Amino acid sequence: MNLPNALSLFRLVLTIFFILLITYDRFRAALAIFMLQAVSDMLDGYFARTMGQKTALGAYLDPLADKVMLAASYLVLCFKGIVPVWLVGAVMARDLIIALGFMGLSLLSLRTVPTPTYISKATTAFQMLTIVYVLWSQTRGYDVFFYYATAVLTVLSGLQYIMVGVSALIRKETV
Secondary structure (H helix, E strand, O other): OHHHHHHHHHHHHHHHHHHHHOOOHHHHHHHHHHHHHHHHHHHHHHHHHHHOOOOOHHHHHHHHHHHHHHHHHHHHHHOOOOHHHHHHHHHHHHHHHHHHHHHHHHHHHHHHOOOOHHHHHHHHHHHHHHHHHHHHHHOOOOOHHHHHHHHHHHHHHHHHHHHHHHHHHHHHEEE
């Protein structure tokens, strides 16, 4: 296993500790774990590109680790009453639409290699920044700027993925 894929797996494992720390109201420690996850997300992509270690496994493992990390973060913070339900719904709906879309295209033998776009990268960054802000400030969900900006980017990114999927269906790009 190469270093970028190991970092993605590391991020997945850290998610368990993040959930436990939030469950026991250890917000500063959870923030440290989350920051470590965010840095590992940046590093795995950097190492994959600069070391020539891009793999088919990594193309799926990295976004999976991101989705698990972010979904778990938003869900546990929502259960604690810190992040609003509507924002969690937007984040989860986007990820569900993306996952179902890629599965559907794959079943139709159409091109399904996940390729991040600028808006999807900005969405992930803002989703992470929102978690960092919430954990840093330890407020109970009253900073609407982060929530609305994250929601808008999440919806726009979801729409972009839908357009990419529809375009693949129209062009019938086979693998």
